[in-house]
Amino acid sequence: MKHVYEGKTKTVYLLKDGNYLLKFKDDVTGEGGVFDPGSNKIGLSIEGMGNIGVRMTKLFFEKIEAAGIPTHYISADIDNSTLTVRPAAPFGNGLEVICRYRAVGSFMRRYGGYAKEGQALDAFVEVTLKDDEREDPPITKDCLAMLGILSNGEYEELKSMTRKISGIVKETLVEKGAELYDIKLEFGRVDGEIALIDEISGGNMRVYKDGEYLQPMDLAKLLLQ
Numbered sequence: 001m002k003h004v005y006e007g008k009t010k011t012v013y014l015l016k017d018g019n020y021l022l023k024f025k026d027d028v029t030g031e032g033g034v035f036d037p038g039s040n041k042i043g044l045s046i047e048g049m050g051n052i053g054v055r056m057t058k059l060f061f062e063k064i065e066a067a068g069i070p071t072h073y074i075s076a077d078i079d080n081s082t083l084t085v086r087p088a089a090p091f092g093n094g095l096e097v098i099c100r101y102r103a104v105g106s107f108m109r110r111y112g113g114y115a116k117e118g119q120a121l122d123a124f125v126e127v128t129l130k131d132d133e134r135e136d137p138p139i140t141k142d143c144l145a146m147l148g149i150l151s152n153g154e155y156e157e158l159k160s161m162t163r164k165i166s167g168i169v170k171e172t173l174v175e176k177g178a179e180l181y182d183i184k185l186e187f188g189r190v191d192g193e194i195a196l197i198d199e200i201s202g203g204n205m206r207v208y209k210d211g212e213y214l215q216p217m218d219l220a221k222l223l224l225q
Contacts, residue, residue, distance in 0.1 A: 009203060022083040024050035028203050050081040052220035053201040060200040063168055069161060070195040088188030088197045092149040094130030097158060099123055099166035102181040104206055125159045157194055158187055165196060173207055176222050181206040
C-alpha cells in the first residue's frame with residue numbers, strides 16, 4: 001500500500017491490485033470553528049466524523065448502485081474508517097457538482113440580491129472547478145466544452161446523474177422527516193464511463209429537520225440509528 005495523496009478530509013493510498021484505499025479523517029470544512037460544506041478550508045475536527053462518513057457513504061453508494069448508477073465504490077471497512085474504490089480519472093483538475101433544492105450558502109452570497117434565504121429551487125445544478133486558489137469558480141456548460149474539460153453530451157449526462165443521485169438522497173431523508181437543501185457531488189471517468197466518486201456524507205450536504213439545520217453528527221444519528 002502506497003501513500004499517494006493527503007487531502008483535507010481523506011488520505012489516499014494505492015493498493016497493489018491498482019484500486020485505492022480512502023482513509024476518512026475527522027476533519028471537516030468550515031471557518032472559525034463553524035462547519036460549512038461549501039468551504040475550501042478545514043475549519044474544525046469532529047471526533048468520529050471519519051467513521052460516520054464511511055458509514056453514510058456506504059449507505060448511499062449502495063442505494064445509488066442498486067438504482068443502476070455507476071460509482072467507484074467497491075467496499076467499506078467500517079472499523080477502520082476506509083473505503084476501497086476503483087481508480088477514476090478526473091475531469092480536468094476536478095469538478096464539483098452541486099444540486100440545490102433551497103437557496104442557501106454560496107448561492108445566497110452570489111444571488112442574494114434576487115433570491116430569498118431558503119427559497120425553493122427546482123433541483124438547480126451548477127458546476128464549479130476544484131481550484132482552492134480561485135475559490136472554486138462556477139463554470140458554464142459552454143465554457144467546459146470550450147476548455148476541453150467536458151463535452152456538451154457529457155455535461156448533460158452529468159446533470160442527469162446529479163439529479164437522480166440527489167433525488168435518492170432527498171427521498172432517503174424524507175423518510176426520516178428531514179429535507180435536503182443542497183448537496184455537493186464529485187464525478188470522474190471509471191472504466192471509460194462517468195461515475196460518482198468521492199463520498200456522500202454529512203460533510204457535503206445541508207439538511208434541515210423541523211426548520212432547523214442538522215449538524216453532521218445529528219444527521220448521522222438520524223440516518224444510521
